[in-house]
Amino acid sequence: MPLINMRDMIYHAYENSYAVGAFDLVSLDFLEAVIDSAERCRAPVILSIAEPHFAHFDFELMMPAVEAAAKRASIPVAIQLDHASDLNTAIKAIGLGCNGVMFDASNLSLHENISATKEIVDMAHNCGIPVIGEQGYVAGIEGEGAKQHPGESILTSPAEACAYVERTGIDFLAVSIGTVQGRMKSKAKLDFTRLKQLNQAVNIPLVIHGGSGLNEDQFRRLITHGVAKINYFTGLSDIAAQTMREKVKTVAAGSFTDLKQGVKEAIGKEVERCLKVWGSAGRAAEVLAQCEPWTPIEHLITYNVEQLDEWDANIMMNEGRRILSEIPGVREVFAGEAIKEGAKYRFCWMVRFTHKSAVESYHAHPNHAIFSDKLLRPYARDKLSIDFKDGATTNAFFVGGSASVRLTRCSS
Numbered sequence: 526m527p528l529i530n531m532r533d534m535i536y537h538a539y540e541n542s543y544a545v546g547a548f549d550l551v552s553l554d555f556l557e558a559v560i561d562s563a564e565r566c567r568a569p570v571i572l573s574i575a576e577p578h579f580a581h582f583d584f585e586l587m588m589p590a591v592e593a594a595a596k597r598a599s600i601p602v603a604i605q606l607d608h609a610s611d612l613n614t615a616i617k618a619i620g621l622g623c624n625g626v627m628f629d630a631s632n633l634s635l636h637e638n639i640s641a642t643k644e645i646v647d648m649a650h651n652c653g654i655p656v657i658g659e660q661g662y663v664a665g666i667e668g669e670g671a672k673q674h675p676g677e678s679i680l681t682s683p684a685e686a687c688a689y690v691e692r693t694g695i696d697f698l699a700v701s702i703g704t705v706q707g708r709m710k711s712k713a714k715l716d717f718t719r720l721k722q723l724n725q726a727v728n729i730p731l732v733i734h735g736g737s738g739l740n741e742d743q744f745r746r747l748i749t750h751g752v753a754k755i756n757y758f759t760g761l762s763d764i765a766a767q768t769m770r771e772k773v774k775t776v777a778a779g780s781f782t783d784l785k786q787g788v789k790e791a792i793g794k795e796v797e798r799c800l801k802v803w804g805s806a807g808r809a810a811e812v813l814a815q816c817e818p819w820t821p822i823e824h825l826i827t828y829n830v831e832q833l834d835e836w837d838a839n840i841m842m843n844e845g846r847r848i849l850s851e852i853p854g855v856r857e858v859f860a861g862e863a864i865k866e867g868a869k870y871r872f873c874w875m876v877r878f879t880h881k882s883a884v885e886s887y888h889a890h891p892n893h894a895i896f897s898d899k900l901l902r903p904y905a906r907d908k909l910s911i912d913f914k915d916g917a918t919t920n921a922f923f924v925g926g927s928a929s930v931r932l933t934r935c936s937s
């Protein structure tokens with residue numbers, strides 16, 4: 526249940542002067558290490574899946590594990606797609622369960638960045654999902670992520686950042702003030718004067734990419750000047766690799782599982798250190814109390830058909846499933862027929878949405894109009910249509926006592 530609204534989570538950090546960690550995951554070791562450390566520290570956390578890492582795992586297979594970890598957690602969790610490069614990947618990620626999107630068109634001109642980002646923001650906001658945009662450019666020097674971010678960094682200009690935020694409607698701004706994607710060669714020189722100006726100019730929470738390699742004092746100063754979310758990956762990746770290199774020295778002929786022994790623990794220790802330095806440790810309870818739970822919505826239609834034989838009814842269901850699944854914010858479409866002969870309603874549609882905001886945009890979407898006008902209305906009679914919210918989230922209060930609770934039937 527503790528999947529929560531990422532917008533609320535980051536604003537809680539912004540208003541209470543700490544930063545939430547967004548840790549990129551490239552395997553189950555990373556996922557387990559991050560979630561276990563956040564549990565130990567009672568910290569809100571963002572599980573992050575970066576598009577530039579898609580070569581290392583199957584995104585569609587990874588997401589159910591990430592979502593299961595979030596739902597099982599007792600601390601507040603959000604799931605973001607990091608460094609999304611286009612609209613389709615963002616739509617797909619939302620369909621797979623991401624409730625935050627970081628869109629990166631920072632390599633484009635300001636004008637092009639604004640128009641590409643705006644398109645993502647409009648789509649994501651229709652689904653109730655916040656967007657992080659980046660203006661200025663954070664390049665990579667060496668280590669993970671360096672290859673995907675070639676060239677020289679361009680520091681974020683406060684005037685351009687203002688125009689970018691205003692014209693795109695992004696929720697959070699990733700800034701370039703001297704960090705790098707990947708590994709630093711020497712101590713990073715951060716432009717805190719620029720950061721202060723940016724914070725005053727844009728007036729929304731700021732995000733830092735390339736947090737690996739900064740010292741505690743630098744982190745604290747970032748947070749003082751409006752940074753409420755820190756992306757962190759290279760530090761974890763390097764520690765995992767170092768642990769394996771050490772292991773090779775003692776068990777050179779060891780198996781894969783021998784060699785990766787201790788990796789999860791090493792990643793977890795570094796995550797814990799970060800959560801403590803950034804001030805998010807110990808914040809879980811207040812975040813849970815103050816932030817919106819992320820509640821899926823289920824839209825149910827039951828109906829009978831006329832003028833259609835079974836063959837046509839199947840065509841109608843297949844076609845409907847296809848066009849409804851394309852609507853952003855729709856996570857799953859189920860079209861089925863009653864098992865029981867003589868059921869009051871013969872057919873049903875169940876459409877699962879990421880969030881209640883998506884229901885409205887679903888009804889306004891052209892694909893919904895086609896479904897409704899061409900497939901459903903002409904043939905369906907006795908139609909019943911209801912929206913349900915997930916009881917696992919809304920009734921979480923009752924879960925602890927369920928073993929001793931007995932359901933009693935009302936006699937009147």
Ligand SMILES: [Zn+2]
Nearest residue numbers: 706734735756
């Ligand atoms: Zn990044």
